[in-house]
Amino acid sequence: xxxxxxxxxxxxxxxxxxxxxxxxxxxxxxxxxxxxxxxxxxxxxxxxxxxxxxxxxxxxxxxxxxxxxxxxxxxxxxxxxxxxxxxxxxxxxxxxxxxxxxxxxxxxxxxxxxxxxxxxxxxxxxxxxxxxxxxxxxxxxxxxxxxxxxxxxxxxxxxxxxxxxxxxxxxxxxxxxxxxxxxxxxxxxxxxxxxxxxxxxxxxxxxxxxxxxxxxxxxxxxxxxxxxxxxxxxxxxxxxxxxxxxxxxxxxxxxxxxxxxxxxxxxxxxxxxxxxxxxxxxxxxxxxxxxxxxxxxxxxxxxxxxxxxxxxxxxxxxxxxxxxxxxxxxxxxxxxxxxxxxxxxxxxxxxxxxxxxxxxxxxxxxxxxxxxxxxxxxxxxxxx
Amino acid sequence: xxxxxxxxxxxxxxxxxxxxxxxxxxxxxxxxxxxxxxxxxxxxxxxxxxxxxxxxxxxxxxxxxxxxxxxxxxxxxxxxxxxxxxxxxxxxxxxxxxxxxxxxxxxxxxxxxxxxxxxxxxxxxxxxxxxxxxxxxxxxxxxxxxxxxxxxxxxxxxxxxxxxxxxxxxxxxxxxxxxxxxxxxxxxxxxxxxxxxxxxxxxxxxxxxxxxxxxxxxxxxxxxxxxxxxxxxxxxxxxxxxxxxxxxxxxxxxxxxxxxxxxxxxxxxxxxxxxxxxxxxxxxxxxxxxxxxxxxxxxxxxxxxxxxxxxxxxxxxxxxxxxxxxxxxxxxxxxxxxxxxxxxxxxxxxxxxxxxxxxxxxxxxxxxxxxxxxxxxxxxxxxx
Numbered sequence: 001x002x003x004x005x006x007x008x009x010x011x012x013x014x015x016x017x018x019x020x021x022x023x024x025x026x027x028x029x030x031x032x033x034x035x036x037x038x039x040x041x042x043x044x045x046x047x048x049x050x051x052x053x054x055x056x057x058x059x060x061x062x063x064x065x066x067x068x069x070x071x072x073x074x075x076x077x078x079x080x081x082x083x084x085x086x087x088x089x090x091x092x093x094x095x096x097x098x099x100x101x102x103x104x105x106x107x108x109x110x111x112x113x114x115x116x117x118x119x120x121x122x123x124x125x126x127x128x129x130x131x132x133x134x135x136x137x138x139x140x141x142x143x144x145x146x147x148x149x150x151x152x153x154x155x156x157x158x159x160x161x162x163x164x165x166x167x168x169x170x171x172x173x174x175x176x177x178x179x180x181x182x183x184x185x186x187x188x189x190x191x192x193x194x195x196x197x198x199x200x201x202x203x204x205x206x207x208x209x210x211x212x213x214x215x216x217x218x219x220x221x222x223x224x225x226x227x228x229x230x231x232x233x234x235x236x237x238x239x240x241x242x243x244x245x246x247x248x249x250x251x252x253x254x255x256x257x258x259x260x261x262x263x264x265x266x267x268x269x270x271x272x273x274x275x276x277x278x279x280x281x282x283x284x285x286x287x288x289x290x291x292x293x294x295x296x297x298x299x300x301x302x303x304x305x306x307x308x309x310x311x312x313x314x315x316x317x318x319x320x321x322x323x324x325x326x327x328x329x330x331x332x333x334x335x336x337x338x339x340x341x342x343x344x345x346x347x348x349x350x351x352x353x354x355x356x357x358x359x360x361x362x363x364x365x366x367x368x369x370x371x372x373x374x375x376x377x378x379x380x381x382x383x384x
Numbered sequence: 385x386x387x388x389x390x391x392x393x394x395x396x397x398x399x400x401x402x403x404x405x406x407x408x409x410x411x412x413x414x415x416x417x418x419x420x421x422x423x424x425x426x427x428x429x430x431x432x433x434x435x436x437x438x439x440x441x442x443x444x445x446x447x448x449x450x451x452x453x454x455x456x457x458x459x460x461x462x463x464x465x466x467x468x469x470x471x472x473x474x475x476x477x478x479x480x481x482x483x484x485x486x487x488x489x490x491x492x493x494x495x496x497x498x499x500x501x502x503x504x505x506x507x508x509x510x511x512x513x514x515x516x517x518x519x520x521x522x523x524x525x526x527x528x529x530x531x532x533x534x535x536x537x538x539x540x541x542x543x544x545x546x547x548x549x550x551x552x553x554x555x556x557x558x559x560x561x562x563x564x565x566x567x568x569x570x571x572x573x574x575x576x577x578x579x580x581x582x583x584x585x586x587x588x589x590x591x592x593x594x595x596x597x598x599x600x601x602x603x604x605x606x607x608x609x610x611x612x613x614x615x616x617x618x619x620x621x622x623x624x625x626x627x628x629x630x631x632x633x634x635x636x637x638x639x640x641x642x643x644x645x646x647x648x649x650x651x652x653x654x655x656x657x658x659x660x661x662x663x664x665x666x667x668x669x670x671x672x673x674x675x676x677x678x679x680x681x682x683x684x685x686x687x688x689x690x691x692x693x694x695x696x697x698x699x700x701x702x703x704x705x706x707x708x709x710x711x712x713x714x715x716x717x718x719x720x721x722x723x724x725x726x727x728x729x730x731x732x733x734x735x736x737x738x739x740x741x742x743x744x745x746x747x748x749x750x751x752x753x754x755x756x757x758x759x760x761x762x763x764x765x766x767x768x
Contacts, residue, residue: 024737065742068738068742069736069737142657224716224720224736226712226716271656271657272655272657272658273526274654275526275529286677287676287677287683293671293677295658296658299671328447329449331610332408332608335609350460353407353453355455357452
């Protein structure tokens with residue numbers, strides 16, 4: 001039976017659950033009402049038909065459509081049913097003030113009233129070191145591989161991977177994290193009890209076992225389009241950094257990057273071939289928004305880690321070559337010694353612009369280093 | 385016959401030619417001497433064995449090896465022979481103060497005493513709008529294609545391409561510029577009369593006909609290794625921007641980027657697959673040195689062009705989609721209308737969080753826009 005009043009409405013935690021049913025997420029009006037009056041009192045005002053007056057009294061310029069939506073849905077609220085669903089699906093309900101409430105969500109101007117978690121409810125520990133890997137559903141082989149390599153390297157470094165649960169980059173990131181026996185978090189745009197896309201039911205179950213499946217929508221909530229946009233802000237806010245692995249200029253994953261940027265969280269983007277439309281969004285992020293170019297897991301970790309830890313090791317510029325360590329004069333002399341054939345010291349000195357008096361000592365030093373050999377009064381480079 | 389004194393040593397232009405034979409390029413000592421005394425007087429001092437004293441008097445901390453080199457080579461100088469070689473190979477000699485001296489070279493701390501030009505001697509006009517395209521000799525198909533696309537697009541925009549004459553990126557850039565009937569400039573590490581690598585003789589000839597072949601080394605000078613490093617500063621300084629198309633972490637083309645950066649000239653880098661070692665140098669330029677990520681000719685042109693001109697046109701974010709222009713409420717209603725099957729207005733309103741009173745008007749507007757259709761009292765999305 002729907003629309004029953006429940007005693008749970010007098011409990012702050014469950015009143016917040018009620019609000020996730022009554023209101024769409026991302027409502028500034030709701031955020032301000034909860035701040036001012038708490039969830040129980042606000043819900044009572046809605047029940048009493050007085051929430052518009054209250055919003056006005058608080059100086060909130062609430063959208064009429066929002067308030068109408070609340071008034072329509074409160075009549076359908078079945079809070080006891082939501083509680084049963086949470087219990088049935090083993091969903092934890094986290095609210096601000098809980099020890100397991102991820103304080104990172106407090107950066108959001110419109111934080112969710114609560115979050116639902118399936119799996120490990122200790123979200124703060126789970127995302128303490130974490131990177132969001134997001135990108136196109138229509139990913140290429142290149143992008144899928146890059147996502148997999150990043151996830152694999154990140155979990156090897158003890159990072160948790162955060163993503164959605166879509167086809168393409170999201171799934172590749174989760175799968176590689178799971179294969180690496182790492183922890184991974186999927187933030188859904190539907191209820192945390194559901195699996196969307198349904199083809200990913202098994203994957204989402206595995207994610208819940210390794211880490212957590214998270215949503216701000218109540219059990220049974222459907223994956224409406226606008227919820228994906230709202231969900232993206234949670235992915236960004238929960239993660240130490242957001243890395244877009246592959247994205248066209250129209251990819252929804254760019255909105256995750258935008259959320260991260262707007263909340264002053266680090267954003268990275270993986271480059272790809274300039275001829276690939278699915279890398280164009282990543283390139284635009286680097287060019288136009290100052291996103292950091294990320295080519296491997298070490299760089300992604302550096303982006304997400306607290307300052308001073310997880311710095312990228314000094315880049316390996318390849319094996320040193322003969323001549324690298326020589327001073328300028330010795331380098332010129334060495335360069336002027338032929339590779340094929342041989343030359344007299346005079347000829348070498350002239351080519352290198354070094355006079356005979358200095359030349360002898362330089363050639364002797366090069367010979368001692370094994371870089372040149374003397375051959376019947378002439379000189380040649382030693383074969384490498 | 386070598387080592388003859390020539391009357392040309394009393395002519396400032398030809399004395400500068402003499403200095404390009406006597407000294408290796410990039411000598412601070414020489415640059416300061418020429419500034420202080422001019423080329424004729426400095427050469428006379430060298431002839432008289434008094435150049436060390438003069439350098440000391442000027443407070444120059446000259447390297448002994450440099451001065452020894454000068455003293456060794458002055459005995460071999462055949463200035464009349466150099467002049468004949470210039471005439472024979474139709475090399476123009478440009479010196480500071482000439483109308484055709486490229487003033488851009490004046491940014492260099494160690495400018496060449498003169499430059500030799502085969503082809504169009506009006507270098508300033510030739511490089512006024514120009515982009516250096518540089519990169520690995522061991523380029524991949526991807527890099528060669530990117531270089532070609534960039535060169536093609538740049539000459540179509542009226543830009544001159546500047547590069548070396550090596551295998552790989554250099555050659556691909558020149559060839560595409562020539563194929564596009566554009567102008568292109570090759571800066572050589574050997575004399576401008578020579579062709580190095582010799583396999584590129586035909587290409588270098590074609591470059592000279594289209595634009596210019598440039599060197600700071602005198603005719604017949606050999607392509608010693610150190611001359612490539614010195615040459616790279618000329619490529620950077622002559623060009624409006626330097627774009628590295630493909631480079632490993634050890635690529636010599638990174639030194640061209642470094643020269644550009646050190647002289648506060650714009651540097652771009654073309655991204656590529658993160659799995660490609662020949663793009664790693666480009667990625668490092670963007671990450672570590674703030675090079676601008678460049679994905680096409682329009683972006684390369686923007687980098688090189690005077691401020692305000694040649695701006696990249698607003699990026700095309702693809703065709704708009706249904707729903708793009710809707711306000712938030714209409715978007716939610718539209719999203720809640722099923723794609724397959726249909727739903728009642730009540731069901732849609734509940735899903736979208738919009739009350740029945742507002743819903744009718746919103747659905748009617750969506751219907752008028754052709755986004756939804758009414759079907760026996762139920763609603764469905766119109767097929768795209």
